[in-house]
Amino acid sequence: MINNEIELKGWLQNNGITEIEALVPDMTGNARGKILPASKYLHGEGTRLPEAIFIQTVTGDWPDDEAIDNLVHPADIDLYLKPDTKTVRMVPWVEEPTAQIIHDCFDANGNPHPLAPRNVLKRVLALYEKEGLQPIVAPELEFYLVQKNTDADFPLQPPVGRSGRAERARQSYSIDAVNEFDPLFEEMYDFCDAMELDVDTLIHESGAAQMEINFEHSDPLSRADQVFLFKRTIREVAMRHDVYATFLAKPMQHEPGSSMHIHQSLIDLSSKKNVFTTGDNEHSETFKHYLGGLQRYTPDAMLFYAPNVNSYRRILFGDAAPNNTHWGIDNRTAGLRVPISSAESTRVEARFAGSDVNPYLAIAASLACGYLGIKNKVQPSDPVSGCAQELPSNLPKTLEHSLSRLQEPNELSEILGEDFVRAYMAIKHKEYETFFQVISSWEREYLLLNV
Incomplete structure (x- = not known):
């Protein structure tokens, strides 16, 4: 188990890692993030992602503005990612030596971001x-x-x-x-x-x-x-x-x-x-x-x-x-x-x-x-x-x-977390609305000529 970033750097170098997948679980549970050269990851200023990844629906849409008012910054500011070194693993299906690392999300002041699902579990x-x-x-x-x-x-x-x-x-x-x-x-x-x-x-x-x-x-x-x-x-x-x-x-x-x-x-x-x-x-x-x-x-x-x-x-x-x-x-x-x-x-x-x-x-x-x-x-x-x-x-x-x-x-x-629940519900409201716009084959089969 890798316990800190110093040990992480040693592990990456010892395993000849050339690329890093910096992963963040989104609201759906899918992986968001960036793929970086290992040299940039090790010597860069840290990884960031737009805060808005936590209010995007599974269809790539966004909730109505009033539903997410005050939940995310209107300027679509950055999240600051910090690796959980205990989660570093090889990516065994790629040709280049690649590591995947799950990251936690923080705001600019270093506070855990309330909309990040991993932080919600940590809160409980x-x-x-x-x-x-x-x-x-x-x-x-x-x-x-x-x-x-x-x-x-x-x-x-x-x-x-x-x-x-x-x-x-x-x-x-x-x-x-x-x-x-x-x-x-x-x-x-x-x-x-x-x-x-x-x-x-x-x-x-x-x-x-x-x-x-x-x-x-x-x-x-x-x-x-x-x-x-x-x-x-x-x-x-x-x-x-x-x-x-x-x-x-x-x-x-x-x-x-x-x-x-x-x-x-x-x-x-x-x-x-x-x-x-x-x-x-x-x-x-x-x-x-x-x-x-x-x-x-x-x-x-x-x-x-x-x-x-x-x-x-x-x-x-x-x-x-x-x-x-x-x-x-x-x-x-x-x-x-x-x-x-x-x-x-x-x-x-x-x-x-x-x-x-x-x-x-x-x-x-x-x-x-x-x-x-x-x-x-x-x-x-x-x-x-x-x-x-x-x-x-x-x-x-x-x-x-x-x-x-x-x-x-x-x-x-x-x-x-009340902000998290508001954001999650806004996403699900939008997904339900998007689903309900689709006319199904059942409606065409049974209603087209019978109503």
């Missing part, structure tokens, strides 16, 4: 540190491999594997179905090893060419960083094998949606013990309050778990997506699952987030909900042992509904 983690607690998380990320698609009007299709055939039947946990894409996944693991990503189990999920990659449990910032980097990596690997990897939450009409489940627990900083369990291996009051917070505040936080119009197709029509905030012991039909485990591994698995989330914001929102539960001593409901999906829904069902939930005054916005 600082609250836990004041309480003497360290959150631990382990993401499980689903994605699809699909045929290359250069026509946006053409539905996505499963890719052809080694057998020369595309999947048609459901292949949950099939080893042979994963082996259909062995060359792709062998290169994926090679790249992950070169980047020191802590990927664990790879499984085939229930959709056609739908996969899940699990990450080892660790601190939330490093896990968000690794999800961010893994998405870049698997997209690159897939294209090298003439297919796409997509994290769209519901990419195909008749296939299940893709999620990012977040396993989470809390460690006492002094004793290093899991505070979710008592000495006699019962669930602690802290566990109950944390769980209660996830139940109470998740409906307000859904914009961070379901950030796109497509996200709600997973919630409404996904085979296994949760539709409420009930919890249960080893119950995968509940939005909050508590796996059967040893005392030190006691945790909650929040199953709300789609694979299309910004990992920094989804993890920050989940931890913020749990934090509010602890501070407000929220008691959870009784656990559900049957099918929780048959119980009434209490989650927003559209992007518009999630926007209205977050717009109301709430404690969640105070924790995440």
Whole structure:
């Protein structure tokens, strides 16, 4: 691990690095930044980017001026980037020796910029540190491999594997179905090893060419960083094998949606013990309050778990997506699952987030909900042992509904930062407006000559 900029310079020189990718995760969770010669990076005056990158929508548009008034400077001033030296990694798919480094964003006075998603997560983690607690998380990320698609009007299709055939039947946990894409996944693991990503189990999920990659449990910032980097990596690997990897939450009409489940627990900083369990291996009051917070505040936080119009197709029509905030012991039909485990591994698995989330914001929102539960001593409901999906829904069902939930005054916005929440909502309002301007094929099919 590289702990400071002096060690970073030595690492770059020792590895013969000629280029640097200075990365910043944007609101969507994609990489923005600059590619610089290593000599300029080492001896320059630092890297900067326009502040406005944090108010740009996924379509490249900008929210209305009044929506972002006082959130960014009208002169479109610079952000100041500082490398997090712990994140330096090789870029294994390029020919020239290249390093990628995730950067934090600051204003001209050296203050963390409130709109940077990585800073939002750090803000939540600082609250836990004041309480003497360290959150631990382990993401499980689903994605699809699909045929290359250069026509946006053409539905996505499963890719052809080694057998020369595309999947048609459901292949949950099939080893042979994963082996259909062995060359792709062998290169994926090679790249992950070169980047020191802590990927664990790879499984085939229930959709056609739908996969899940699990990450080892660790601190939330490093896990968000690794999800961010893994998405870049698997997209690159897939294209090298003439297919796409997509994290769209519901990419195909008749296939299940893709999620990012977040396993989470809390460690006492002094004793290093899991505070979710008592000495006699019962669930602690802290566990109950944390769980209660996830139940109470998740409906307000859904914009961070379901950030796109497509996200709600997973919630409404996904085979296994949760539709409420009930919890249960080893119950995968509940939005909050508590796996059967040893005392030190006691945790909650929040199953709300789609694979299309910004990992920094989804993890920050989940931890913020749990934090509010602890501070407000929220008691959870009784656990559900049957099918929780048959119980009434209490989650927003559209992007518009999630926007209205977050717009109301709430404690969640105070924790995440009110300026950040305003900016995020302005972006999502603009994206929804842009989406709604598109006339769909369904409207042409059923309304053109019938109304």
